[in-house]
Amino acid sequence: MSRSRRRLPAPEKIPERCRPQRPARPRAASGRAGHNVSVIADLTKAAALDRAGPAPADRTRTDAAPADRADVSDAAARAAFPDWRFAPNIGGRPDVYEIENRAVDSGGHVLAAMRTLAPWDGLDLVDLGCGTGYWLARYAEHASTVLGIEPDPVLRAAAAERASDLPRTSVLAGSAERLPLPSGSADVVHARFAYFLAPGGDAGLAEVLRVLRPGGSLVVVDNDYRWGQFAELLAGASADPPQRTAAAIDAWWRERGAIRREVRSELRFGNQADLAAVLHIELPGAVAASWLARNPAAAALTYGYVLFAVGRAAPGPASGKAASDPR
Ligand SMILES: C[S@@+](CC[C@H](N)C(=O)[O-])C[C@H]1O[C@@H](n2cnc3c(N)ncnc32)[C@H](O)[C@@H]1O
Numbered sequence: 416m417s418r419s420r421r422r423l424p425a426p427e428k429i430p431e432r433c434r435p436q437r438p439a440r441p442r443a444a445s446g447r448a449g450h451n452v453s454v455i456a457d458l459t460k461a462a463a464l465d466r467a468g469p470a471p472a473d474r475t476r477t478d479a480a481p482a483d484r485a486d487v488s489d490a491a492a493r494a495a496f497p498d499w500r501f502a503p504n505i506g507g508r509p510d511v512y513e514i515e516n517r518a519v520d521s522g523g524h525v526l527a528a529m530r531t532l533a534p535w536d537g538l539d540l541v542d543l544g545c546g547t548g549y550w551l552a553r554y555a556e557h558a559s560t561v562l563g564i565e566p567d568p569v570l571r572a573a574a575a576e577r578a579s580d581l582p583r584t585s586v587l588a589g590s591a592e593r594l595p596l597p598s599g600s601a602d603v604v605h606a607r608f609a610y611f612l613a614p615g616g617d618a619g620l621a622e623v624l625r626v627l628r629p630g631g632s633l634v635v636v637d638n639d640y641r642w643g644q645f646a647e648l649l650a651g652a653s654a655d656p657p658q659r660t661a662a663a664i665d666a667w668w669r670e671r672g673a674i675r676r677e678v679r680s681e682l683r684f685g686n687q688a689d690l691a692a693v694l695h696i697e698l699p700g701a702v703a704a705s706w707l708a709r710n711p712a713a714a715a716l717t718y719g720y721v722l723f724a725v726g727r728a729a730p731g732p733a734s735g736k737a738a739s740d741p742r
Pocket residue numbers: 474498499500501502504505506516543544545546547548549550564565566567570589590591592606607608609610611
């Protein structure tokens with residue numbers, strides 16, 4: 416990663432408990448994300464799940480990896496990254512998750528909010544839990560360097576394939592809790608749908624803060640469990656009331672000095688078949704089927720996001736803000 420860079424806006428001083436306790440142990444086809452269909456199709460064969468099997472409840476659900484992934488070094492990855500939690504949606508059906516990523520935030524509202532919280536132009540950016548690397552190309556348009564980190568060997572292989580077509584972009588094995596990066600080497604860390612950075616994720620958060628430069632920021636994208644049609648579906652798929660889930664997540668981040676932003680957007684597909692496929696990787700089959708039966712012509716649904724940003728305090732009198740808070 417390059418060493419000369421523009422500084423981020425002065426970050427807010429974060430509580431002591433958010434600082435790194437001690438250093439832990441230690442890249443889309445053709446230049447655009449979302450088009451490397453052959454790679455994703457190959458991966459789908461490698462990671463294929465029986466669609467008739469249990470469907471994931473939501474992006475936060477983490478089941479055991481399917482047995483037919485044993486030939487792709489899952490055991491070695493588990494030994495190296497014991498905190499890796501298999502993502503059944505993208506891990507089980509990377510081809511369908513690709514469709515979902517294309518449908519997510521077609522208006523670019525989430526990306527815009529991420530940029531406002533922590534601009535990355537000319538800076539060193541890490542995409543933590545990068546999956547198949549769908550977002551690497553977008554980040555590489557403006558970042559100085561982009562590094563995707565992914566513990567899942569199957570997904571990481573797809574991300575590395577994508578990175579090979581991108582400027583200043585690479586992919587490494589790692590997890591939130593074990594980042595293969597020197598302390599103070601990144602300006603911005605992104606984590607999209609990072610269930611590993613949520614209540615219980617202090618080890619990962621400490622490790623992320625270790626690798627951030629003073630003045631650097633972490634931006635996490637989570638579901639809004641309170642707003643939108645997708646939130647209603649999540650509520651129908653979970654035993655926990657959404658208000659309680661949302662309150663616990665909000666409190667955890669608040670206690671760690673995070674800025675919170677809501678973004679109201681939509682999942683918009685080209686046809687209902689794509690929408691149906693995505694609902695079936697995110698929700699139990701009965702919940703997905705019931706919604707689809709009640710909305711037979713739908714090719715979109717409203718989707719709310721909550722973004723959390725924490726910064727690593729910059730030295731000197733200027734320190735005093737968490738990430739770039741425009742308010
Ligand atoms: C819901 S997927 C999102 C993937 C990607 N961020 C995207 O938006 O396309 C969550 C990702 O986090 C990865 N993951 C799981 N446990 C992790 C951990 N402890 N540290 C970092 N990444 C992890 C999964 O392998 C998966 O790629």
